[in-house]
Amino acid sequence: MKRREFISLLGGAAAAWPLAARAQQAERVRRIGVLMTTAADDPESLARVGAFLQGLQELGWTDGRNVRLEYRWGSGDAERIRKYAAELVALAPDVILVSGTSGLVPLHRETRTLSIVFVNASDPVGGGFVASLARPGGNATGFASIEYGMSGKWLELLKQISPGVSRAAVVRDPSIPSGSGQLGAIQAVGPFLGVEVSPIDARDAGEIERGVTDLARSANGGLIVPASTPAIFHRKLIIALAARHRLPAIYPYRFFVADGGLVSYGADSVDSFRRAAGYVDRILKGEKPADLPVQAPTKYELVINLKTAKALGLEIPATVLARADEVIE
DSSP states (O other): OOHHHHHHHHHHHHHHHHHHHHHHHHHOOEEEEEEESSOTTOHHHHHHHHHHHHHHHHTTOOBTTTEEEEEEEOTTOHHHHHHHHHHHHHHOOSEEEEESHHHHHHHHHHOSSSOEEEEEEEOTTTTTSOSOSSOOOSSEEEEEEEOGGGGHHHHHHHHHHOTTOOEEEEEEOTTSHHHHHHHHHHHHHHHHHTOEEEEEEOSSHHHHHHHHHHHHTSSSEEEEOOOOHHHHHTHHHHHHHHHHTTOOEEESSHHHHHTTOSEEEEOOTTHHHHHHHHHHHHHHTTOOGGGSOOBOOSOOEEEEEHHHHHHTTOOOOHHHHHHOSEEEO
16 A cells, blocks of 8 residues: 555544544433332323423433433332332433432432432432532432422411411321421421411321321311322322311412312422423533532412312402412312
């Protein structure tokens, strides 16, 4: 081979190499673990995952092309959620998306190295998952749903829509930090509003039914249902019990009210999944969870079901209706 031909060939190979390397890099399939604590056939679950997938697609990630998603569905079962958290960690994906505090707790115990993006977690600082909202400092970051201090507003709202309430039960998950934290915040407000506050543990359907039935044995009771995996999984039971015993109830998300609940006050539970795709994208491109600030809700929405109010014999005050973001009739 002549020297000129060799130099030309070498130059062509050198020029082609970066193109080939970039193509190989572009074709690399990344893996995302997805730990959902609810059931796969729950319409709310499908809406959340759909928003996340849409967000990924808008950023250039398509399941089956350049990214592969590994789903695990907890179906409201704490033992199953723990098992699936361990399974996903064993797969060592590039990043894990987890829904809710009840999924974050076992996942955070399983790994302090794999990148985690959490969605709708309650008070991640108080729960010990991050050092601070501005500087998470560890392997987890994401989108918070509510701070403990916000929980007292649910009791204020309950008292506004049903002034006669003198006893309120908080349907909580006792196995996660936010279960106790939110209960404590609501109990702190109780004396100022003349309301005695007690917990109803929500580990299973039987426990919930017994707790609500006991509450209903005396007059002037009301329910507060903070966000938790058991509350979401058993929401139709809770809503039905509130209707049967004619108990006014406050819920954390709109979909509770769409299913027949009275009033909800909380953040948009689906939009945070779409926003989470942005953090997953940044982590896949090399950024660290420790450097990505935890995002708090930018807006809380008040949703009222007037049909349910009528069935309970309640007249929602005009001042509350005026603040509503949505009224379902």
